[in-house]
Amino acid sequence: MKDDRVLLDHGSGGLATKRLIEEFFLSRLANDYLSRLEDSAVVPVQEGRLAFTTDSYVVDPIFFPGGDIGSLAVHGTINDLAMQGAAPMALSMGLILEEGLMFSELERVAESISQACIEAGVAIAAADTKVVPLGKGDKIFINTSGIGRVPKGLYLGAHRARPGDVVIVSGFVGDHGAAILTARSNLSFGTEIKSDSAPLHALVSAVLERCPSDKIRLFRDPTRGGLATVLNEIAMSSNVCIEIDQDAVPIRQEVSGVCELLGLDPLYLANEGKCVVVVEEDHSQLVMDALSGLALGRHAAVIGCVKELGGVGRPVVTMNTSIGGRRIISMLSGEPLPRIC
Amino acid sequence: MGNDRFMDKQAVQSLIEEIRRLAQRPMRFMEVCGTHTMSIFRHGIRTLLPKEIELVSGPGCPVCVTPVGQIDQMINLSLIPGVAVATFGDMLRVPGSKGSLAEARARGGQVEVVYSPVDALMLAKDQPNGTICFLGIGFETTTPSVAATILQARENRIRNFCVYSTHKLMPPALDALMAEPDLDIDGLLCPGHVSTIIGTQAYGPISEKYGLPCVVAGFEPLDILLGVYMLVRQVVDGRCQVENAYERAVSAQGNERARRVTEAVFEPVGSRWRGLGFIDASGLALREEFGELDARCRFELKEIDIPDPKGCRCSRIIKGIETPGACPLFSNVCTPLHPVGPCMVSSEGTCAAYYKYGGILEEKIR
Amino acid sequence: MCLAVPMKVIELEGEQDDFFNPPVATVEAEGMMRKIRLDIVDRFPRVGDYVIVHAGFAIHTLSPGEANESLRLFDEMGKYIPGVNDGE
Numbered sequence: 001m002k003d004d005r006v007l008l009d010h011g012s013g014g015l016a017t018k019r020l021i022e023e024f025f026l027s028r029l030a031n032d033y034l035s036r037l038e039d040s041a042v043v044p045v046q047e048g049r050l051a052f053t054t055d056s057y058v059v060d061p062i063f064f065p066g067g068d069i070g071s072l073a074v075h076g077t078i079n080d081l082a083m084q085g086a087a088p089m090a091l092s093m094g095l096i097l098e099e100g101l102m103f104s105e106l107e108r109v110a111e112s113i114s115q116a117c118i119e120a121g122v123a124i125a126a127a128d129t130k131v132v133p134l135g136k137g138d139k140i141f142i143n144t145s146g147i148g149r150v151p152k153g154l155y156l157g158a159h160r161a162r163p164g165d166v167v168i169v170s171g172f173v174g175d176h177g178a179a180i181l182t183a184r185s186n187l188s189f190g191t192e193i194k195s196d197s198a199p200l201h202a203l204v205s206a207v208l209e210r211c212p213s214d215k216i217r218l219f220r221d222p223t224r225g226g227l228a229t230v231l232n233e234i235a236m237s238s239n240v241c242i243e244i245d246q247d248a249v250p251i252r253q254e255v256s257g258v259c260e261l262l263g264l265d266p267l268y269l270a271n272e273g274k275c276v277v278v279v280e281e282d283h284s285q286l287v288m289d290a291l292s293g294l295a296l297g298r299h300a301a302v303i304g305c306v307k308e309l310g311g312v313g314r315p316v317v318t319m320n321t322s323i324g325g326r327r328i329i330s331m332l333s334g335e336p337l338p339r340i341c
Numbered sequence: 342m343g344n345d346r347f348m349d350k351q352a353v354q355s356l357i358e359e360i361r362r363l364a365q366r367p368m369r370f371m372e373v374c375g376t377h378t379m380s381i382f383r384h385g386i387r388t389l390l391p392k393e394i395e396l397v398s399g400p401g402c403p404v405c406v407t408p409v410g411q412i413d414q415m416i417n418l419s420l421i422p423g424v425a426v427a428t429f430g431d432m433l434r435v436p437g438s439k440g441s442l443a444e445a446r447a448r449g450g451q452v453e454v455v456y457s458p459v460d461a462l463m464l465a466k467d468q469p470n471g472t473i474c475f476l477g478i479g480f481e482t483t484t485p486s487v488a489a490t491i492l493q494a495r496e497n498r499i500r501n502f503c504v505y506s507t508h509k510l511m512p513p514a515l516d517a518l519m520a521e522p523d524l525d526i527d528g529l530l531c532p533g534h535v536s537t538i539i540g541t542q543a544y545g546p547i548s549e550k551y552g553l554p555c556v557v558a559g560f561e562p563l564d565i566l567l568g569v570y571m572l573v574r575q576v577v578d579g580r581c582q583v584e585n586a587y588e589r590a591v592s593a594q595g596n597e598r599a600r601r602v603t604e605a606v607f608e609p610v611g612s613r614w615r616g617l618g619f620i621d622a623s624g625l626a627l628r629e630e631f632g633e634l635d636a637r638c639r640f641e642l643k644e645i646d647i648p649d650p651k652g653c654r655c656s657r658i659i660k661g662i663e664t665p666g667a668c669p670l671f672s673n674v675c676t677p678l679h680p681v682g683p684c685m686v687s688s689e690g691t692c693a694a695y696y697k698y699g700g701i702l703e704e705k706i707r
Numbered sequence: 708m709c710l711a712v713p714m715k716v717i718e719l720e721g722e723q724d725d726f727f728n729p730p731v732a733t734v735e736a737e738g739m740m741r742k743i744r745l746d747i748v749d750r751f752p753r754v755g756d757y758v759i760v761h762a763g764f765a766i767h768t769l770s771p772g773e774a775n776e777s778l779r780l781f782d783e784m785g786k787y788i789p790g791v792n793d794g795e
Contacts, residue, residue: 191739257737261710262430262456265383323353323562325385330697333677333688334443337430338456340483340762376709429762457763459744479762482709486764489746493729534709537749537759537767560711589774590713590759590767599747599766 004103011097011131021129024106028114033090033125041125043090048152051086053077054145062109062139064183066175066194067272069142070109074116075199075272076223077144082201083219083275085156085208086148090125091117093144097129098137109140120199122146148201153213160217161238165306166284168277170203170291171250171299172196173227177269177336178255181262193254198273203296207277210290215283220276225332228267228317230276232331235315242317244304244329263339268332278306349563356566357389363573364393369525369661370572373399373515374532376560378689384562394569397661398684398691400514400617401532403479404431405683405690408613410645411507412437418474418505418636419450425468426505427453427461428476435686436679438647458490458504465494465502474636477506482534484508484625485599488606491627491634505636506626509612511535512543513623519551524660528554528572530565533587540595544583552581559587606631613646616655616683650674655682658691665695672696712736713757713774714743721745732765734758 009016026035033041055076062069074091081088093113097106117124175196182193204219222230227249235242251266259266273296279287284302291297309315317329372378378398381387387396400406416437419426426442433443433454446452451471455461458475465473477487487504494502511532518524531544536557544555554575558568568586575582585591603625612624627635636642649655653675654668665671665684675681677693684692714734721730730745732752743758745751748765752758757774758765 254738257712257739260712260737261739261741263379319385321383321385322350323384323386324350324389325562326388327382327385334434337433338454339431340429340456340479374709376711380711457744459763482761482766485747485766486744486762489729489744489764493746532709533711534759534761534766560709564711589769596747596749596766598749602747 006097006099006101006103006106006131008099008131008133011129017129021127024110025127025129028110029117029124029127031123031125033123034127041090041092043125043147046149049150051081051084051148051150052145053080054143055080057142057144058138059180060138061180061183062105064195065179065192067197068109068112069140070112071116072195072197072272073142073144074113074120074122075197077146078120078122078199078201079221079272079275081146081148082199082204083156083221084148084150085154085204085213085219086150086201087205088120088122088146088148088201090123091144091146092126093124093142094128095130096137096141096143097131098139099131099134101139105139116199120201151208151213154208156216156218158218158220158234158237161234161240161242161278161306162217163240163306163308164281165217165278166281166302167231167242167244167304167306168279168284168287168291169222169227169250169301169303170200170275170277170297171273172252172255173222173249173271173274174251174255174259174266174269176272177226178258178266180270181264181338182258191254191258193252193258196271196273198296200273200275200296203291203294204275206294207287207290211279211283211286215280216287217278217280222271222274222276224270226266226268226270227276228265228329229332231317231329232315234276234278235317238306239309239315241307241309241312241315242304243307244317244319246319246321248301248303250299250301264336267329268336281305352563353389353566356563356570357391360394360566360570360573361391363570363577364391367393367395368527368573368576369395369397370528370530370569371397371399371526371661372530373401373511374530374535375402375405375687376534377401377530377532377558377565378687380560380562380565382689386562386565390569394573395661396530396569397526398659398687398689399518400614400659400683401480402683402687402690403483403509404435405686406509406514406614406616407432407435407478407507408615408647409437409649410613410647412441413439413645413647414642415476415505416440416442416445416450418640419445419452420448421640423470424472424474425451425453425464426474426476427455427464429456429478430454432476432478458487459493462490462494462499462502465499469501472501472503475502475504477504477508480509480511480532480535481538481603484607485538485596485603488602491606491631492602494634495631500633503634503636503639504627506607507612508607508625509614510609510623510625511539512547513620514614514617515547516550517617517620517623518660519547519553521656521660521662523662525662526553526660527576528556530568530572531555531557533557533559533564533590536587536591536595538596538599541583541585541591541593542595548581548583554581555583557583557585557587557591559590615686616649616653616659618649618656650681653682655684655692658682658684665692668692710760713769714741714760716752716754716756716758719752719754732758734760734765
């Protein structure tokens, strides 16, 4: 069993497929929707509005300190819903397995998906598995979609930032990107930076409970492209400038160390368990109070504020540096690559 | 290591005030090291300096000055069946005439990103059925590590490893730059770790020949500001000497051992620089006795010599004689996604910055 | 990119002149460890020394005194600039 691998047969739709699904997934993820094995799950609809999102996960390596592709897929989709203030109702999951994937690896991923769902209190209502020939994939790809209920009267969005607003980040920046970089085989550093992969819906709802929701402009999770890119997106959508303070941005020492060694900037590294909150200035303390009471928000910090376009005349993100200078924070232009010379 | 000491706000302030007090007329200094350029940008150092002081970025980003023909050659290597090129990540997005290594990878080219040339040698050891070709890029700081790796490959008879050398030498390029008649530079901020290897002595001839103040500086904000301060001081005093603002890492003689390793493996050859043209004895090729480890010999490569596109003004922009706006290629032919010259290839290059911020340079955000 | 931060040598392996078994140091800085080669370093370090690292190789050794003495830079500045060392 330990050495068994996924075969093309497991994607044929026949008995082998059924056994694979039952053994690895149904046994762990069973719920009222999934167990029926219907062509689609029927989810009851309530009044109001639905948030609906999809994302694909192709992370390499599939196992990394602090998580794996399975938990990442669950967390990532929950977070996309949570950024709209939505309470996740159900997820779907499509798995593309590469022929030759070890059963033991698949089992680990399935177990992790299950754990992540249990911890987050979310069910996978619909799922699908396909197998592609060896070399046509990379071990395992996962696509997840999710739906969530948006509370009545809650309108959030990147276009809603206004001059005077306060910009908060919910914790240390760059952990996931740094964990992935250091986990890649060619760049071995004796350090154990863990991915911050975590579901944020409870954190978001705690903030919304504490702070009047019309005072909160937006939540945004700085995944690919990192904090720098998200701030630029907000500035452009809202047609404002954003100014942050280098000293205020929480960054772990190990993360800044890895970045220094590889010539990278932590502001551009991905996060999978952090969010940016933009809130009206008078209510920023309420947001900070809510965040600091939570394990996931313990290191939250006010990192800057929203400004008028001003003399520059276009949306720009700037940073006041530790030594008292200023610099422009541009969007990420491509995958961050280590620089040596 | 109390690194924060090198960022101490108060010390920065004192230095800035001193520079401001001394700099009573416009002065223009060139930093020739890519890491200086990065650090100046990251810490917002330009926005701290008085407007009299202008810092222009020289040709110190080694991948940015790698000519188009050599990048085409690297891409060709990556497409040879059974060959994988191993490279520092720096090189991946630098465009040749038919795209970059990143694009070659999408077409089936084998490209591995490594942190050290030794990692490339280990890849060769682990994959005995393929050949690993390491792309030797970089200045004097990087070359000795590549030379040591080549020596190790020879000693250990690792036959499926070779190096494609595009290594470059800093002093000949500086000499060629400074020879420009209408150059308007008041001093050179000399590179930190290149100087760790070549020593401050290496700048004596240039300083003397062109009457140019030279100061070697480290990479922390205080290091750089101290370097700028010492340059200002030289200008004000009317001196032109080689000074050292980075004594903890740089000596007059440099690292002779590293230089001996380099010399054992490499010899100077004429080399083309993107944006600067052909410069005599400014590149390094493997010596004949290392032919087996030289990708040029192993794959019988012929030099692809492609001159820079007509109209590219990088050599003048690097020297601060012209601004990007004066270049006919800027923003229509030459953009960050399709860069032509080194000033656009480097993400901190003058043209890339002009393009990205629509001419909003740092002074506007002071 | 040149790495500005010197890394502390915490372990040494191999002999200085043994080319078949190139000398290696385990170095540490800011919570990161890595093995680096010592073939081209200017002075062979001892455990506790600091090295400047480039592309996996040490290129310069600093004694703990040299490395920890951040004040050195301030002293140097003090030689030139009155007032820099005030408040230290």
